[in-house]
Amino acid sequence: MDSEIQENQKKVKVGIVGATGYGGVELIRLLEGHPVFQVEAVYSSSKEQKEVREEYPHLAHYNWLLEKIDPEEMAKSVDLVFTATPSGISTTLVPQLIEAGSRVVDLSGDFRLKEEGMYEKWYGKTPGPKKYIDEATYGLVEWFSEEVKESTFISNPGCYPTATLLGLIPVVKERMIQPHSIIIDAKSGLSGAGRSLSRTAHYAEINENMKIYKVNKHQHIPEIEQTLHRFDDNIGHVTFNPHLVPMTRGIMSTIYATVKDAMTCEELYEVYKKAYERSTFVRVRPLGEFPATKEVSGSNYCDIGIDYDERTNRVTIVSVIDNLVKGAAGQAIENANILMGLKAETGLGFLPMYP
Numbered sequence: 001m002d003s004e005i006q007e008n009q010k011k012v013k014v015g016i017v018g019a020t021g022y023g024g025v026e027l028i029r030l031l032e033g034h035p036v037f038q039v040e041a042v043y044s045s046s047k048e049q050k051e052v053r054e055e056y057p058h059l060a061h062y063n064w065l066l067e068k069i070d071p072e073e074m075a076k077s078v079d080l081v082f083t084a085t086p087s088g089i090s091t092t093l094v095p096q097l098i099e100a101g102s103r104v105v106d107l108s109g110d111f112r113l114k115e116e117g118m119y120e121k122w123y124g125k126t127p128g129p130k131k132y133i134d135e136a137t138y139g140l141v142e143w144f145s146e147e148v149k150e151s152t153f154i155s156n157p158g159c160y161p162t163a164t165l166l167g168l169i170p171v172v173k174e175r176m177i178q179p180h181s182i183i184i185d186a187k188s189g190l191s192g193a194g195r196s197l198s199r200t201a202h203y204a205e206i207n208e209n210m211k212i213y214k215v216n217k218h219q220h221i222p223e224i225e226q227t228l229h230r231f232d233d234n235i236g237h238v239t240f241n242p243h244l245v246p247m248t249r250g251i252m253s254t255i256y257a258t259v260k261d262a263m264t265c266e267e268l269y270e271v272y273k274k275a276y277e278r279s280t281f282v283r284v285r286p287l288g289e290f291p292a293t294k295e296v297s298g299s300n301y302c303d304i305g306i307d308y309d310e311r312t313n314r315v316t317i318v319s320v321i322d323n324l325v326k327g328a329a330g331q332a333i334e335n336a337n338i339l340m341g342l343k344a345e346t347g348l349g350f351l352p353m354y355p
């Protein structure tokens with residue numbers, strides 16, 4: 001995949017804020033094999049001077065010191081910054097980085113919701129400056145790569161929206177779906193909740209257990225609707241509910257929607273094959289085959305299985321990703337590749353880990 005990189009290609013220096021979190025440490029793992037990007041600095045908000053290997057012994061061979069967050073200094077020392085920070089931090093940090101001259105790929109939800117009032121409503125926090133919300137390019141690579149090319153600031157999509165939107169856009173774009181008929185039943189592994197400890201993530205609470213949470217109130221609902229409306233402004237609201245399942249990585253989004261006109265499974269399959277015929281990372285499974293989370297684990301793939309039920313006139317769409325890769329660090333690197341004039345897939349051509 002990286003055969004077009006010239007030997008004399010200049011390295012691009014990148015910095016990672018939030019490198020002690022799961023999104024940040026996944027960026028470190030994926031960037032290790034990148035032919036052009038080089039991790040120049042990792043940053044932490046902690047006042048304690050620490051090396052990243054103290055937090056993550058699997059990085060024992062790195063002596064990287066976690067540096068202080070100073071936007072002016074960062075803009076001088078790196079070409080691009082990934083902010084893998086909790087929501088409510090990027091709202092102030094990202095504008096400072098951009099003002100200082102950095103290119104930014106933000107993994108948080110802080111700049112995804114464009115409509116006024118939506119961030120306060122769904123995140124319960126104060127939004128960032130409108131100017132930057134307007135400027136942020138929503139980096140769902142398969143569908144908006146042309147906009148990413150023109151941008152310097154990317155708002156990386158959320159994990160559930162990535163799986164769900166890649167599954168839904170082909171049929172929504174063709175205006176095949178009845179308004180208000182979409183139901184999304186999503187499941188995620190625990191790494192989606194980040195590294196901070198919580199009662200929910202306690203082994204005894206989640207092992208051999210499944211939990212539904214944020215019922216009809218999850219912050220990814222408006223992100224999914226906002227993006228679907230770009231393809232069909234008449235699609236209406238969706239029902240989306242997330243579940244925690246006892247695994248570390250992975251998201252499965254099982255989607256049901258009523259179609260306007262009866263069709264055959266073969267016709268549905270043609271819509272998906274055509275939508276993703278040029279996509280390296282979206283693999284549409286043959287009719288009758290449905291993907292499992294392990295089949296994309298550790299990789300940047302999104303695998304999709306589809307069916308049409310003529311009795312109910314509904315489609316069933318199953319979309320799986322690794323939340324930390326296609327749902328976070330992998331897609332962030334795809335966006336950064338495009339920003340830096342590289343092919344989107346550069347450095348991401350690794351297989352899933354199986355079993």
Ligand SMILES: NC(=O)C1=CN([C@@H]2O[C@H](COP(=O)(O)OP(=O)(O)OC[C@H]3O[C@@H](n4cnc5c(N)ncnc54)[C@H](OP(=O)(O)O)[C@@H]3O)[C@@H](O)[C@H]2O)C=CC1
Binds near residue numbers: 019023085087
């Ligand atoms: N986990 C996932 O699957 C996905 C996560 N995301 C989003 O990516 C972002 C990071 O998620 P994740 O890595 O899981 O979260 P974690 O909780 O694992 O890590 C977040 C990191 O942010 C840093 N941080 C905390 N406070 C501040 C601050 N005031 N200033 C700067 N940095 C701070 C912390 O590092 P330190 O204390 O060292 O500063 C911490 O390690 C979140 O916005 C999340 O919603 C998006 C898609 C998927």
Ligand SMILES: CC(=O)N[C@@H](CCC(=O)OP(=O)(O)O)C(=O)O
Binds near residue numbers: 107110159191194244
């Ligand atoms: C399993 C789990 O807890 N997942 C998290 C994903 C949150 C996330 O990624 O947050 P933003 O995209 O909004 O920044 C959640 O459901 O809140």
